[in-house]
Amino acid sequence: MQIREMEEAAEVLRISTVKAENCMQCGKCSAACPAGARMDILPHRFVWELMNGRVSLLAKSGTLWQCLSCFACSARCPRGVDPARLIEAVRLTVIRRQGANSINVDELPQVIDENMPQQAIVSALRKYNK
């Protein structure tokens, strides 16, 4: 089981094209994250857990859905690691497993609230339209 999980983590890392081994756990990503206060696993730890193969832990984490895809973490990372991309890679893995729950673009106008920030709509499409 553990070996399979390690393999899965390696696969997620490969798909993401992120060089997680460049991470030196400085925590700049978490410090920059505007949604970090509500995350159970902060971006720096997300990178760490993924590198150590704990995909099932990450798959269950609230972080996947709290991440705004604002890329502040990736912009600030001094090592070019791109944590947002890693979060997205795990998120997509989960979504693919759940099956048919993607956003239908035609249905969007009815569900959009006028006060909803544009960024949220764009990131929702990123999250649910694959």
Add this chain to the structure above:
Amino acid sequence: MRKHIAATVDVARVAESVRSIPDVAFATDYRYMCSEGGQTLLRQAVKEHGLSRIVVCACSPRMHEATFRKAAKAAGLNPYLVEIANIREHCSWVHKDKEVGTAKAIALAKAAIAKVRLNTPLTAGESPVVKRALVIGGGIAGLQTALDIAEAGYKVDIIEKSPSIGGKMAQLDKTFPTLDCSACILTPKMVDAAAHENITIHTYSELEKVSGYVGQFEAVIRKKARSVAVDRCSGCGLCMEKCPSKKAASEFDEGLRTRSAIYIPFAQAIPNVPVIDREQCLKFQADKCGLCAKICPAGAIEYGQEDELITNKYGAIVLATGFTTIDPVRFGEFGYLHHKDVITSLEFERLTNAAGPTQGKLVKLSDGKKPKSIVFVSCVGSRDTTERGKSYCSKICCMYTAKHALLVKEKYPDIAVKVFYIDVRTPGKGFDEFQRRAVEEYGVEYIKGMVGKVTEEGGGLAVHASDVAAGTKIVAEADLVVLATAVTPSSDARKLASMLSASIDTDDFYTEAHPKLRPVESPTAGIFLSGVCQGPKDIPETVAQAGAAAVKAIGLLSKDKLLTNPCVAHVNETTCSGCLACEKVCPYGAITADYKQVNSKGLKERRLIAHVNEALCQGCGACSVACPSGAMDLRGFSNKQIMAEVDALC
């Protein structure tokens, strides 16, 4: 992988397979050719077999060519009749398969044999050494190097681009880990250098041009117009007092204080003679004022002064150009431009310095009040592989940050001090103990984590950071945020490097000739490296390296003559067409042209012929490649020799 030769090359088989090549009288293998035993073997072989040429299949000629040439000389052979086949770096290090490695080693040996057949005896020439050194940079590195060279009895010139010697060390408050006053230990050295009979200091001066070569450099120094006569000025300071233009940011005080247009950068400056900043001076900008000239009791003000060019010859040049720090504006998240109370560590040094703009009183720059809390941020731009920062560790920040934190706590125990860090790196005598003292005795709070942003909140600053150990985000209140900005080489480093053909790395630090064995020499002969211009280092390391660079320079200056490399270019005058393609490609300016009488196929004619200055030629071979008629040839690497090598290979 750096394996030994026999791991990937069957050396016995190499010896065996070259034995049958025509002209090979003797071939053998030996485990340690460079050892005394190996050299004895070589000498005996020459004697026993009457050898007239030698090929050594071993490591790079950079390592042991000189060793084997000496051994050949001892055996009575001309040293230039030795060829090295590099079967280590070019062969065993790059191959994994022993079969392939052995085949390549045999091919390299064959090529060397083909070349050595055509080797001719060469004799090294001699060139004299000018017994004077030039030190570029008047900070602690340059001063120490100059003092050591001067003490050995040689003349030294220091050039310093700012109006005073002293460099960055003069700006610092205390030094770690002993907390000595920086100025108190530096100024005696400044005075020693200024008073030394063998040292000439050119401040407010820059290197304009350098030509020549080791032992014979010729430098043109631009002494910028000071607008004040150094020999007449008594340093009374009246001009600075009366100068009405007082709005320029003081470079010495990192912009925390303003200075007059005519100024001496700091109290202990050497020379204690002001300089007029023409950009700020009303006389130069609007042709008004002229007050300083009117009141100067010594009549030393000279508005008409012009830059002066001084040309001098030097045997050795030492680079001691020091450092600057990365611009914190690159890292917008810290808000350096927006919040007055976000400062750099160097600004903090001035702020806590008793000679600084606040007489050492620690205040917020926004309102002049004492801060209640301070946050230090380490690694601002260091260990950053993105285009914003520098990939290296700046080495000194962990220690000076610990020093700052400790000094704050010592003076003001009620101020809360936090340090955000990635790793605390404190290798050095008494260094870790010092940093731990800050934590254990003084209660400085070290938090592993970086800062994501600094915002303004409730009149103070809020530092949004992460606490990596706890796995949480924290917001720390701070009245003052101090950024430990990365050390970067002086902005002139690249320009000087190309002027001196001294090599430089991608970060603009000067590279050493060998990272382990020749750490204070540039690969360019006669150029030495002192201080942070070679890589980040603290004061004791800088002083140690400055001394080492001085010793290397002294070693050179103590020689009356240097042996020159005989492997230089020469022209076949009968085939030279005078196109001067060679002159265009020569990086050393060693090729000139003259009209000469030549005998060409029985026709006597006067025409343009290239001429090589053998003292300037470095034997790079660019000219022999560029020459369309093959008239230009390199001794020791002639076109025929190279072609013989190629023919042997394929």
